Amino acid sequence: MRSLFLRIFLWFWLAMAAVVVLLVVTSPLFTRSRPGLESWQRDAEDWARGRVDRVAGHVERVGIDELPKDRGPGHGRGRGGRPPSPAKIFVLDEEGNELYGGEAPVEARDLSLQALAQGEEIIERTGMLYLVARPVEGPDGRRMAVVAAHQSPPRLVHLMDPKALAWRLGVLFVVVGGLSFWLARTLSSPVAPLRRATRRLSNGDLSARVGEKASRRRDEIGELARDFDAMAERIEALVGSQQRLLRDVSHELRSPLARLVVALELARSRAGKGATKALDRIEREAGRLDELVGQLLLLERLEGRVDEGEGEALDLTEFLTGGVGDAGFEAASQSREINFSAPGPCRLTGRPELLRSAFDNVIRNAVLHTPSGTTVEVCLRSIETGVEVVIRDHGPGVAEVDLERIFEPFHRVDEARERSSGGVGLGLAIARRAIEAHGGILSAGVHPDGGLEVLAFLPISDSHRDDVD
């Protein structure tokens, strides 16, 4: 995942740097100045040499005293004329004392001593000065050095000096880097909180909002943040009202049922023997209504992930042993059996009421479809990432195309049989959502020897893993 920030940053930085470099390289100043630098150097050398010749010649013949007063930066042109940039001539003795030209720069003095020591002309170019030093001998034998010193070259030429150039480009890169960092930051910073808010919202935290900082921006991203918050607000309100509706519906549906049941008992105590059967029937239907209401509400809650309860530590083996035991009584009354096998205790974190719904529904479903005299097999086995519970019956199974459909609400494979048992087709839908609420998977397949095989997978966190045998 290439970071947005990184992309903006690098792009901008490199683009700016490329533009600057391109400009510099193709600029006529640059292309012209290179020769400019060289021609300056040539001129400087010519002038310096010329001057030094003249002064040295004079000094050798006549001595120091009659040198023309230094009238400062040149007079005339070319040889002996105007130097290409401010320049001066100095004459120094062996001890470095200035004999002519005024105060000489340190570099000139050093060079003169060096020239006297070496006994020959030395030319030196430093960043700021161009120097020519020539040792001479006066008529009195006195040894002296004539030094021509050019001061700093024209600004631009100085700029083109590689060292200075490199340094300046370096600073430029850093500054541009800083700017592009800031730009990338400003653009990509609201994305992270936006992403976080979106993720929290989709995970069920309806109070998730992007936050002040991003929403205050006046650009498109700010608008996006504000739109998101408005959307989250609306969803929270909708779901909130839906939750209230759920609770009210539950109350509203169950109130008449409650009255019905009490009235029924009153009727029983008053009615004669003949009415018993009908009253029993009424009681059964009332029970079905109640069951349906309960299942619908549970399904609704699981769908919307509305009730995120807390899990608790439980032993799945113990749990299923109990569940199978209970269902076993009922099954036995219909000459069917349930068999449960597990390697040992299996600890995980879960919500007992949901797991009970899930396994109850699947097991009862199996008992319903397995023929009389057969046994429903429930087995638990641990695998690398969690635990699998397989519930197998010996019934007719389900067609391949229906294997997924049976988990849809109100789907019934065999209308007649299921209706007579009181089911409404919600059992497996609830079971699936309950298992999924644990991060697991519920699926169905057909056993090669016949019958339906329902497989529930539940992940086990690392902390529990060691407990599974």
Next chain:
Amino acid sequence: MSRVLLIDDDVELCELVVEFLEGEGIDVEVIYDGQTGLKRAQTGTPDLVILDVMLPGLTGFEVLRRLRETSSVPVLMLTARGEEVDRIVGLEMGADDYLPKPFNPRELAARIRAILRRADAGTENPSRLIVDDVIVDLGTRGVTVADAEIDLTGVEFSLLELLMHSAGSVVSRDELSQAALYRRTSAFDRSLDVHISNLRRKLGPALDGGDRIKTVRGVGYQYARSRRGSR
């Protein structure tokens, strides 16, 4: 003042319930809102209060909470929502039991009778249970721990009585449930555990600093005798 006070805003249901209960020989007074119901419960002295969770104005939980500030009369909660959390909250707040709507009125009658019977039994059988620093007076139905009197609800009292009677041995969940809640326990019924937890809290730690009531996994609970002292 009848022995049973019913607080529920469903007028029609109350009518039916009262008719049924009267047929069973149980006298019931009905109040339709929380505020008035609370006052009646506090001023009259019912032997049992049946309280609906969804009430207008003061909710059932609020009524329960306020009632518990001054009275430990047995309270049976009726919950129409049937949500697990409602039941636990009610029990933790001090309700003795709950009954989800729709309920079978015969079962309601049976429970009412059992609770009333328990209230009556107090005066007939004066005797005391003593284990370490806890004294349970079966006559006055009073309990003192280290000479300080504590307030227990009817259910809590029954549980303590049973546990102390068999102090040092385990009492099964089923037995406890039958005695205190008049029904068998089911695998996911938390009521018993909530009542035990409330009881533990009220009793406080044992003389040696440990738990007075020990949980025996998969079986039930046990009242532990202190290591020091009598055996």
